Amino acid sequence: MLPYVILIINAMLVQNMVFYWILGICPYLGVSRKIDTAVGMGLAVIFVLTMSAMAAFVVQRLLLDPLHLEYLQTLSFILVIAALVQLVEMILKKYSQPLYRALGIYLPLITTNCAVLGVAILNIRKGHNALQALFYSLGASGGFALALFIFAGIRERIALSDIPRSFKGFSISLITAGIMSMAFLGFAGLAK
Amino acid sequence: MKLLNELFKGLWKEHPTFRIVLGMCPTLAITNRAINSFGMGVSVIFVLVGSNIVISMLRTITPDKIRIPIFIVVISTFVTVTDLTVHAVAPGVHTALGIFLPLIVVNCIIIGRAEAFAQKNTVLASALDGIGMGIGFTWGLVIIGTIREILGSGTWFGMQVFAKDAPTAIMMILPAGGFITLGVVLAVMNKIESLKTEKKS
Amino acid sequence: MAKKEFTSVQIFIILIGICVVSSAVLAWVYNVTKNPIAEVEAKKKQDALRSVLPAGTEKIEVRQFKYKGKDVEIQVGFDKNGAITGYAFESETDKGYGGTILFLIGVNAIGEINAFVADQKETPGLGSNITSEKFGSQFKGKGLHNFRFKVMKDGGDVQAITAATISSRAACDAFQKGLEMFEEFKKSHK
Numbered sequence: 001m002l003p004y005v006i007l008i009i010n011a012m013l014v015q016n017m018v019f020y021w022i023l024g025i026c027p028y029l030g031v032s033r034k035i036d037t038a039v040g041m042g043l044a045v046i047f048v049l050t051m052s053a054m055a056a057f058v059v060q061r062l063l064l065d066p067l068h069l070e071y072l073q074t075l076s077f078i079l080v081i082a083a084l085v086q087l088v089e090m091i092l093k094k095y096s097q098p099l100y101r102a103l104g105i106y107l108p109l110i111t112t113n114c115a116v117l118g119v120a121i122l123n124i125r126k127g128h129n130a131l132q133a134l135f136y137s138l139g140a141s142g143g144f145a146l147a148l149f150i151f152a153g154i155r156e157r158i159a160l161s162d163i164p165r166s167f168k169g170f171s172i173s174l175i176t177a178g179i180m181s182m183a184f185l186g187f188a189g190l191a192k
Numbered sequence: 193m194k195l196l197n198e199l200f201k202g203l204w205k206e207h208p209t210f211r212i213v214l215g216m217c218p219t220l221a222i223t224n225r226a227i228n229s230f231g232m233g234v235s236v237i238f239v240l241v242g243s244n245i246v247i248s249m250l251r252t253i254t255p256d257k258i259r260i261p262i263f264i265v266v267i268s269t270f271v272t273v274t275d276l277t278v279h280a281v282a283p284g285v286h287t288a289l290g291i292f293l294p295l296i297v298v299n300c301i302i303i304g305r306a307e308a309f310a311q312k313n314t315v316l317a318s319a320l321d322g323i324g325m326g327i328g329f330t331w332g333l334v335i336i337g338t339i340r341e342i343l344g345s346g347t348w349f350g351m352q353v354f355a356k357d358a359p360t361a362i363m364m365i366l367p368a369g370g371f372i373t374l375g376v377v378l379a380v381m382n383k384i385e386s387l388k389t390e391k392k393s
Numbered sequence: 394m395a396k397k398e399f400t401s402v403q404i405f406i407i408l409i410g411i412c413v414v415s416s417a418v419l420a421w422v423y424n425v426t427k428n429p430i431a432e433v434e435a436k437k438k439q440d441a442l443r444s445v446l447p448a449g450t451e452k453i454e455v456r457q458f459k460y461k462g463k464d465v466e467i468q469v470g471f472d473k474n475g476a477i478t479g480y481a482f483e484s485e486t487d488k489g490y491g492g493t494i495l496f497l498i499g500v501n502a503i504g505e506i507n508a509f510v511a512d513q514k515e516t517p518g519l520g521s522n523i524t525s526e527k528f529g530s531q532f533k534g535k536g537l538h539n540f541r542f543k544v545m546k547d548g549g550d551v552q553a554i555t556a557a558t559i560s561s562r563a564a565c566d567a568f569q570k571g572l573e574m575f576e577e578f579k580k581s582h583k
Contacts, residue, residue, distance in 0.1 A: 022367050025216035026300050071276060071423040074294040075268040075415065082264055111260075112298045114217045121291055164379075165386065170213055171379040178371030182363070250411075255399040258408055269415040273422045280429035283437065362519065 004135045011139030017115045018147040019181040021122075024115030028148060029173055031106065033159075038152035042145030044106045046138070048088060049116045052081045053137040056120035057130065077120050085111045115144050151177065198317050202324030208301045209332040210381045215301040218292050219333060220370035226349045229337030231285035233330025235274045235293065237323065240302050242270040244310040244322035251311045263306045264297070271297045301329060339373050340364045445499025445508040446470040447479040456582070460574050467578055470499075477502050480578075484571025488563040489515055494523075496567045504575055505536040506568070513560075520560030528554055528561070532568065537576060542569040 017023050024045075031041040056077045064070055089107045092100040110116060119140045123133040154176055163172050208214050218236075222228045246266050247254075254262055275293045279286045286293065296302070305325055310318040341347055344364030346354035354360070363369045399407075442453055450470035458465045468481040479501045487493050495512040509529065515521045522528055531552055532540075542565045543549025544558060553561035 019367055022217055022221035022370065023295075025220060026214070029213070029216065071272055071419055072416065074272050074275070074297055075265065075419065078264050078268050078297050079261070082261060112300055112303060114295050114298045117298050118291060118295060121294060125291065166379040166383040167375075168382075169378075171375045171382065174371045174375030174378065176375075178368040178375065181366070181368035181371055185366070185368070253407055255404045255407065257399075258404055261408065262411055265411050265415050269418055272419050276422055276426040276430070280426040280433060283433045 004131070007132060007135045008139035008142070011136050012143035012146065013184065013187040016147060016184050016187075017118070017140050017144040018177070019184040021115075021118065023118040024113050024144050027106075027109055027113050028144075028151065028177075029170060031109070032148050032152040032155055032173075035149070035152045035156060038148045039145075041106045041109075042148045045110060045113065045115070045148075046141040046145055048081075048085060048107070048110045049113075049119055049141040049144075050134070050137040051088075052084045052116055053120045053123055054130075054134060055080050055084060057123055057128075057133045060124050061130075073121070073124070077117060081116055081120070082111050115140070147180070151180065154180075195317060195320060199320040199324040202321065202326070202328040203331075204328070206325075207328045207332060208304075208325050209329055210378060212301075212304070214304055215299050215329060216374075217295065218299065219336065220367065220374060222289055222292050223333055223337040223370060223373075224340050224344065224365040225288070226334055226337040226341050228285065228288045229333035230330065230349075231278070231282065232289055232292065233326070233333045235278060235289070236296060236299065236301070236329055237326030238274055239267065239270040239296055240305065240326045240329075241319055241322035243267045243302060244305060244318040245315055246270075247306045247310040248313060248315045248318035254311065259307075259311065263303060263311075267302055267306070268297045301325060336370070336373050336377060339377070340369055344369060441497050441510050442468055442470075442481050442499075445481050445497055445510060447499065447501050447507045449473075450478045453481075456578075458578050458581070460577055465574065465578075467575075479507055480575065482571060482575060482578075484567040484574070486563045486567040486570065488566050489513060489520070489560060494560075494563055494567060496564070496571065498568065498571050500536070500572075500575060503536065504538075504572060504579065505534045506532045506572075508533070509568075511564075515557070515560045519554065520557040522554050522557065523560050523564045528552075528564075537569075537572045542572070 015021060018025065018028050027041060027045075032038050059076055059080055060073065064073060064076065085107050089100075092107075119137055122140075123136060126132075126136070128136055151173075155173065158172060158176065167175070202208060204211075206212060209216075209219050215236075218232055222232050243263070243266050247263060250262065250266075271294060274296070275286075278289070278293065305321060309321050313321070338348060341349075341364075342353050343361045346352065346358055346360045361369070364373065439453075443450065446453070446468070447470065449472045451473045452471045454469050454471065456467045456469055458467050465482065470478040470480065472478050479499055481497060481499045484496045484498055485493060486496070494515070496509050497511075498509045499507040501507050509532070511524050513521065513523065515523065535550075541549040542551060544551045544553040544561050544565060546553065546558065547562070549565065551561065551565055
């Protein structure tokens with residue numbers, strides 16, 4: 001049990017998707033203006049990222065590795081992600097209107113979220129087995145959602161403050177993200 | 193001439209990173225050294241121009257419903273070709289860029305230009321658009337890479353700028369430095385733009 | 394320009410067609426780059442080995458060794474007269490600040506460290522300095538018989554990097570484990 005807890009802590013805090021790997025920045029900057037949209041996107045990402053990372057894992061182990069088609073990794077992974085997102089969107093639309101209205105708009109954005117493809121690839125590069133891949137994906141996407149949530153809280157405050165004109169918008173957001181990244185450095189060494 | 197405009201707009205007026213704010217992930221992640229910024233920039237130019245050309249060539253037989261999967265297949269093909277080529281030709285750059293080479297496939301700039309331009313314009317215009325946007329992206333990366341490398345390691349493209357044991361701001365080559373540098377550069381760009389519009393009025 | 398209406402069959406064929414062409418292109422590029430990439434990787438390995446093995450090494454041969462249930466490769470360096478100049482082996486530690494650090498350690502014929510390189514993701518400017526001249530030079534000529542591979546804080550002889558104790562400790566761990574394995578190897582290959 002403990003190694004898996006450490007895996008999650010590592011994925012979520014020490015090697016946070018946004019502040020360590022620098023993945024998922026576009027949605028991170030784009031959807032973090034308000035807390036409720038941030039929460040929606042965060043949940044959608046946890047769901048889609050974990051599922052597609054596991055699907056990609058299966059494709060790698062059952063198809064690409066045995067047939068020595070490793071060079072098709074990029075192509076097959078992104079197709080798996082795009083297909084899964086499309087599938088989730090269709091299922092939501094058909095079976096849960098309220099959920100579709102809440103999360104639906106974020107789904108196409110998740111396809112180009114580099115964190116999703118990134119985690120799928122990282123699972124392979126870190127040599128995880130299936131269970132490790134599952135926990136890593138959950139932790140990584142959770143870390144992304146956490147970063148998004150904290151950031152949205154800060155941005156709501158920033159919107160009410162007096163920022164110099166040149167720094168308004170993305171500029172101050174990025175500087176804030178930089179300070180948060182420094183803060184997260186404090187987690188290093190936690191998972192030992 | 194209109195075609196030249198397609199080439200030059202990506203260099204400043206519609207700069208992908210500083211004006212349209214796309215392609216953030218690589219801009220922040222691999223710019224800790226100028227040579228990595230340059231390597232990434234060149235790779236992106238290749239993928240962007242290549243996919244713009246092919247997507248434009250295919251625009252008459254691309255059904256609207258499946259255009260995104262088709263873009264994805266074309267772009268990821270170019271990305272994999274680039275990945276393999278860089279590995280064989282410049283292994284140092286390949287190791288430095290690491291996971292961000294395959295991640296070029298989700299670089300919003302490339303899908304963005306395919307959707308907004310290449311599928312609606314001629315092959316020549318699309319190629320020029322790709323070249324302009326690509327070069328714009330590259331010089332943006334190199335500027336940030338230069339700032340971070342000089343302040344963070346005291347070197348530029350590997351050449352010593354400051355004395356060898358001079359203290360450096362290590363923070364600059366960590367992720368935090370990337371965020372802050374880009375934030376400050378964006379503020380500077382905003383200031384330049386607002387000064388230009390003030391001058392005009 | 395009016396958008397053409399495609400039938401489902403046409404859509405299917407176009408999609409499959411593009412996938413097939415892409416896969417073919419990728420397979421071709423893969424074949425063209427396969428050998429250059431293999432050569433590049435082999436050269437990287439050879440360069441690393443040459444940099445850690447003692448000077449004068451002309452030929453390198455590999456020996457297989459079973460240690461703690463695992464298969465290990467020990468690289469043996471020979472000079473131009475066929476005498477052994479030293480050995481090189483890998484040692485891994487998971488105690489690094491940024492995760493696993495893989496060391497390639499070169500020792501002379503009696504097991505004293507000559508040089509080493511590391512594949513690491515330690516903090517740039519701090520922990521990453523375990524590969525610097527300043528930190529590494531204290532290990533030259535040191536073996537299990539004349540050196541304690543622990544940082545001074547832990548009662549050893551190693552001068553740790555300021556503000557990078559974790560990385561320094563990880564390096565010690567890798568050296569200790571690697572040299573112990575080498576001792577076993579020497580015993581069984583008298």
